[in-house]
Amino acid sequence: MSDELIQIETPFAFNEENQRAFDALIGRYPVKEAAMLPTLHLAQRQAGYITPAVMKYVAEQLEVSVMKVKDVVTFYPMFFEEPVGEYVIRVCHTLPCALQDCQVVLEHLKEKLGTDVASETNLAKGTTADSKFTLMKVECLASCDVAPVIMINDDLYKNLTPEKVDEILDNL
Amino acid sequence: MAEEKRILYEHLDVPDINTFDVFRQYDGYTRFEKAIAEYQPEDIAKMVMDSGLKGRGGAGFSTGLKWSFVPKDIKPCYLCCNADESEPGTFSNRYVLEKNPHLLIEGILICCYAMGIETTYVYIRGEFTLGKKMLDAAIKEAYEKGYLGKDVRGTGLNIDIYTHPGAGAYICGEETGLIESLEGKRGQPRNKPPFPAVEGVFGKPTVVQNVETLCNLPFIVGNGVEWYTQMGPTYADTRSDPPTPDPNTGTKLYCISGDVNEPGVYELELGLTSTELIEVAGGLRGEEVKAVIPGGSSAPILTHYELDTRLDFTSLTLAKSMLGSGGIIVMNETRNIVDCLLNIMKFYAHESCGQCTPCRWGTPWVRDIVQRIADGNGRKSTITRPKFGVAENGRWGDTGETEEIYEDLDLLESVANNIANVDTMTWNTICVFGIAVSWPAVSYMRKFRPEFEAAIREGKLVTLSVAEATVPPEENYAYQQRFVPKEFADL
Structure with missing residues (x-):
């Protein structure tokens, strides 16, 4: 630099x-x-x-x-070198969450936000056009008993289904 | 049915137990007061040694022994509390931090008193924002009440606790990786020796302990060694003559997830079997158990033949697996082992710190091989190679028989074993991350080989029935010779 x-x-x-x-x-x-x-x-x-x-x-x-x-x-994956949305949505996709269909939650979020999943080198790919959300996959969030889980900024959301995701996003 | 024995988690659900006053009502800090009033620091260290407490973070190393390695004449000495809980399948520390942070502080105080430590860093993973908030609040309260800071309770001890957030790297849960990260660098593990007990954070002697290990200390001090050693089995290590006791004492916070009806953390005495544990967790969801991961995703998998293996440090080591952090993941008959392995290998390929070449290149390679198999492009060939025997013409020579080779499975085993060899238990990397990768890779493949072969043969993922998918123990060297360890008391 x-x-x-x-x-x-x-x-x-x-x-x-x-x-x-x-x-x-x-x-x-x-x-x-x-x-x-x-x-x-x-x-x-x-x-x-x-x-x-x-x-x-x-x-x-x-x-x-x-x-x-x-x-x-x-x-460290938690530091971003590119701009991210106002809400960073981290979807856990490690084994215990995968066993509880986290893929369904992820697909639903992709569809609802109309964006792809960010990769570590390309955060823009997962950020919505209005810069409100950034969608990314993360490794185990240590809440396997309440899988599938996502984190939106600092808050953890548990036992998710597509309906619950809708509710959470509407209340943000 | 095995019953829960709540000790660490006993008051977890009491409302407001995270505040000093409520914690105090439930004997909070009385164990620390007892320690400073009745015992010398050496006595506490001896009690911990006699209790047989083993580190709950993963390696299962004797805590008392670890403490005995710390040189007494080099000051300052540091305590690092490892709250970087990132092993897939483990989530017990989160509840301690979020609900009962004063218990951890009391454990830290006892450790500090025993070891003459003045500064403690609690390394909390970055994602535990709530846990950090609760612990910070509890620490603040403890300072106000005079249990932390200068001259604690008029004893002349100065003890400080600071929380240090991580930033999402799994490898920082490895003790030397944690130390590097705490010093403000990339979390790349160091070579051992020197061990952290001699030269750790800032070049000073450092004790690194898991949250759960520290939370055991108040109860050992409060209720005595005898009470503690009654829980859990003590085996006989017959490698020495006369046999030495091999304690697996105390309770364990078993984190159970996957295909059970009531996943969660269950505190039970060490030494119960997978079958019993599944029963405690509300029973299996599904028809049959296909596999159980006994200690977080890096532990070798157990098949339905091994459900009677006791889940404690010694028994699982003898079963060529490990208790690790106690993260138990149950899979039923609908799960495809190739798919599960792919998920785990993606995790390790992502989390390799990139320091050692075998791991940096080996983990993505293993992931790619499993991905190829899962995609239906697994490599297989039928080769003809001279196979000597009595040939058709009745003479000794090449019989012309062909052999089917699943190249990708051999390659998978070879690559994984070159990161870390699971048979000789030697690793070509600095830290044990290497073995954490090859353990699942090789054990899944050896124990569930028919499912891998079917995926290659059919060109797609095929989920076989439990009986078909599992290699029986008699035919396979992935299993140990199965003998049940003898309890010390029986000898």
Whole structure:
């Protein structure tokens, strides 16, 4: 990532609330770099996704190279490098959910939202035209007893059927 | 019918047990108070050793033994609580975090006291937003009540607990991967040795324990070792003379999902069989059990011939499988094993951290082979190779017989065994993720070979009846020699 690229992006800085949260975080670890994951979570919550400007800012705050931040961002599936919809819908499709027909739920969501499933390298593929939803498949969400499950942003929805999915989407 | 024995989960459904005051009404923190009032740190470590508590996270390593490896003279020492519950089929930690977080804090306090630890990091997987919120609130309360922070309860102990969110990587549940991730790097596991007990997070001695293991500590301290060891079987390890006790003590939070009527977490004494467990979980949904995965998706599968295998650490190891994290997935006669394996292999191909070549390239390769078989394009050939015997002309020579080779099945086994060899139990990767891939791949294929062969032969997925699909134990080396371990008390 070259410096020119970073400069054309809108610069990023924590807002007051996140700055306070960040200051509290940094005191927890003997080295600043260790606060990487929680800091990126804060930044992503504020900026929507991790832009090069965010990476540069986080790198400055943690006193590491931008490359190290990029290294971490590309490793973890929960960090997005592309814009995502207002609601990120994560559909679990690992074995226990698959045994309870998560495929039906996924197909229903695809049809209802009129979008494909996002892949990790192409989030736009799973994002609706109005940027309201991003549909993606994820691995086990550790709720196999109430399968099939989906997560919409921070909330878990259990024992789904196409009818329940309709109800949930209508109430968002 | 086996009865539930709720200890960790006893007060789980009490309303507001997540608050300090209600937890306090149910003996909350009295076990920690007992520990600091009546015992020296060494006594606690000895109690844990004597209780035979085994790590509940997957490896089943003795907790007391792990603690004994930590050097006493290097400070600071850290505790990492592993709440990165990502193994498919496992979901018991989620309920502890969301409903009874103070129990975990009490367990952490006891561990910190025993080991002289001042800082604990609870590594919670990123998707557990509610669990993290509840634990954070409980930690805040514990600070306010003086159970955390400087000079805890006037004892001079300083104990801090911090939560650290993960970001969706399965491999961070591996202890050294967790440590790397905690240090703010990619969660790629480290070579062992040095073991984390000697050189862990920030280069200091580190104890890594699962949530469930830590939650056992208050009860061991509160009710005593004798009470604890009465639960679960203690086997005799006859490899040494005289035999040494091999404890499988305590209860286990069995997470049962798949084709049962009432899936959920059931807390039972260790050592009951799959048949009993299915009965506890409301019985089988369907006609017949086709297969049971005993310890999360990385555990080798059990067939209907092995339903009498006791689900504890020792018995399952002898059955060439493992209890792992206790995530039990039941499949009935309608399930296709090829399809199930494909799902699991997709999971591992996605979750490989990419550090070691055999795993980085091997996992997608195995997935592609299974995908090919499932799509009906599995490779098979009929080959003629010299097969020596008495030929038609009555003389010794090539008999001209042909042999049918399922190339893809041989390839599958070969690729999987080159990530990690399940027969010799050696792996060509840094961490045990390698064996977690080849265990299911090879065991499914060996135990349900007819179903794989049928898929290749017919060019589509064919679900055979349970009897037809399963290879009987007599014909197959995927099974152990089946003997029932003898209880120590019987000797």
